[in-house]
Amino acid sequence: MTNRAVLAAYGKYVLANYPRVPIALVRGRGAWVWDAAGRRYLDMVPGIGAGFLGHCHPAVVRAVRAQAGRLLHVQNHFPHPGQAELARRLLRLARFDGRVFFCNSGAEAAEAAIKLARRWAQVERGTKRFEIVCVRDGFHGRTLGALAATGTPAFWKGFAPMPRGFRHIPLNDMRAAVSAIGPRTCAVLVEAVQGEGGFRAASPAWLRALRLLTRREGALLIFDEVQAGCGRTGTFFAYEPSGVAPDAVTLAKPLAGGLPVGALLVRARFARALPPGSHGATFGGSPLVCAAALAALDVLAAPRTLARIRRHGALLRRGLEALRARHPALVEEVRGRGLMAGLALRVPGAGVVERCRTAGLLVNCTHRTVIRLLPPVGAGPRELRRALVILDRALEGG
Ligand SMILES: *Cc1c(COP(=O)(O)O)cnc(C)c1O
Helix, strand or coil: CCHHHHHHHHHHHCCCCCCCCCCCCEEEECEEEEECCCEEEEECCHHHCCCCCCCCCHHHHHHHHHHHCCCCCCCCCHHHCHHHHHHHHHHHHCCCCCCEEEEEHHHHHHHHHHHHHHHHHHHCCCCCCCEEEECCCCCCCCCCHHHHCCCCCHHHCCCCCCCCEEEEECCCCCHHHHHHHHCCEEEHHHHHHCCCCCCCCCCHHHHHHHHHHHHHHHCEEEEEEECCCCCCCCCCCCHHHHHHEEEEEEEHHHHHCCCCEEHHHEEHHHCCCCCCCCCCCCCCCCHHHHHHHHHHHHHCHHHHHHHHHHHHHHHHHHHHHHHHHHHCCEEEEEEECCCCEEEEEECHHHHHHHHHHHHHHCCCCECCCCEEEEECCCCCCCEEEEEEEHHHHHHHCC
């Protein structure tokens, strides 16, 4: 099928809930993908973060092939070794005594966190607390609960009535946090570095304040690490530099090397809030996905990989700062940390994204004006420099 034929079939048969890029991808390896016409692209935003290991990472492919011939899926009433090992390794990385719930996506992990926090407050503590304090421009997914937690009212439009019990405060606003976190609060849900919201980072002091305020109320502090976690910012969890210890963490996107996965890590003392029968996910933590995730973690959590991410992140940052200096009328600021880099423009970024694609570079634009780069770990200095050169020309063309 040609690019055009695939696109035409999408127009006829596939729901048009995404803006569609007019190339059909058929093959990928590392930081590169090929379209149906055989044209190669440098992919600096694989899977919008889910492809952090790069396309078809050999270790993940090997693990998936081996596991696929042994056992694909079992109902969660049966334990299997892969899930046991994955939970143990995630908790060791989080450095807390906890329990893990597995699901299939970031939104599902957010739903699990919301349900756990409410049930903890209402059943285990016997209070009437139900409110979750979230952050303006924060993003937690598209299911109704996760969407209600998401701090962009435009995404709620037309889906009324939205679930009640969510309250949004501006990022890094100390006063707003003090007044919002109170006797109705059962949890605070926050990204240490906002993904969809345009790569703004929460300040360590603000995160520490959230920790104090939630502890005072007996409310849970939950970090959404779906986009910024798994090493993306140069530490396995993006919240680590703040020194804050959360009560729960959600992970998803790159955790299984490109297969669908979601996980909620929660401190042991809160884990009893979801007893047998209270929550579930048919496909969550299947043998296949756990095998992929274990292979992915071998790479993503390795100190060598994290050092590489910091090194290449610094290189990317310097390159983007140079672009800002060269295009001051167009580029407002450079955002992000590690291999999560954003170029905030003073104008909508769609044109730049399109000119990049025409020149063989895939990037995307979030929050309308922020050019988003989520390079795969395997992208080396050569690929990063090439991306910067193309981006430079694309900015010139605007
Ligand atoms: C993408 C994302 C989600 C939602 O994940 P899905 O797998 O698309 O449901 C949640 N939180 C953050 C921070 C994300 O970036």
